[in-house]
Amino acid sequence: MAPMNRLVVALLLALLAFAAPAQAAPRVAALTPFSASTITRLGVRPVVLGQTLGGTDQYLASLRGVPVLTLTHPLGPNMEQLATYNPSIVLSSKTWQRGSAPMRRLGMKVYESDPTSVAAVGRETRAIGKVLGRTRAANALATKIENDVRAAQRGIKRRPRVLVILGVGRTPHAMLANSWGGDVVAKAGGQLLTAGLRSPSGIARISDEIVVKRNPDIIIAVPHGSPGAINKLAAYYQNNPSWRNTRAVKNKRVYVATGNQLLQPYPGVAATIRSVRAKFLKNY
Missing domain, CATH: 3.40.50.1980 (Nitrogenase molybdenum iron protein domain)
Known part of the structure; x- marks a missing residue:
């Protein structure tokens, strides 16, 4: 081996010997x-x-x-x-x-x-x-x-009027624009019917009478409770008789989201927006 090549190899070995070990992933x-x-x-x-x-x-x-x-x-x-x-x-x-x-x-x-x-x-x-x-x-x-x-968000053709309702038990709460679920639905093309409602948490308690008065094109209900109660709550909101005079009920556009995608943020929010558009807003 030529002297210069031996020198290069020696330098490389020295660098490897003193190189810092790979950083372990934090706990x-x-x-x-x-x-x-x-x-x-x-x-x-x-x-x-x-x-x-x-x-x-x-x-x-x-x-x-x-x-x-x-x-x-x-x-x-x-x-x-x-x-x-x-x-x-x-x-x-x-x-x-x-x-x-x-x-x-x-x-x-x-x-x-x-x-x-x-x-x-x-x-x-x-x-x-x-x-x-x-x-x-x-x-x-x-x-x-x-x-x-x-x-x-591309290709939004319609922007229906929407109430996103967090159902805590049988008590409805509107999810506002400053809530995760409200913002996702707005980004998907829904017009939130929450004017005049305010809450730092993004969740404002409302009544069935307010739901009827605002008369949404679409209601997206998100039941929240113990795991064993979710199916019963979903059935209640899907068939709530107090909402029967709304456009959403008359046009069979009351939807129930029982997963976690509108409750808490995730990195896969683009998939959530596509899901809301396809399943609820139908605005492609």
Whole structure:
């Protein structure tokens, strides 16, 4: 071997010997469906999940088998139970912000992330990537999500008047434009009949009389309750006699969404927009 070649080989071997080992994936507790689904797409498997408001129909198959923590107000997870999973990072939300200080006292890095609008999904994806040290992958994922959303909104031909109703038991609540479900339906081309209703949470309690007075073309009911009660609630909202004089009932356009896609945000929001357009709004 020529002297110059031997020198190059020696330098390469020296560099390999002193190279830093590959960075291990952080141990992450993902308390929201959005954060859990996002980090999975970034190549990080959470050590534990927070329970969801609805079903797990929007979760990736790769999240099956991950332990789940019960979340209760006002702190979120039980701190002792959370500590047994030894997470270095907790991805939480504003809902559980009172639990952030105790988590930090346990030595955990906490980031509160849960978008309430379609536009915020890309921004929060990039923020999570920065927290995890996966900036490049997060930028690519966020750009793909934003492009997919634009594609899902193409060709909207009709913008029907819609009430999106969160059914807490048999009490109707309107999902406003500042709620996740309301914003998704609006992005899909629905005109929300929520003028004059205000709520920081994006959910405003209404009455059956208000539903009739606003007379929507379409009602999308999202029943919310214990898993065993969902089917009964779905049947109730599908056939609520108090709404019989609305255009939605007369034209058989009362729909029930029993999954989790309108309750909590997910990275796959473009697929949700397409689903809302195809199943409910029919505005292609």
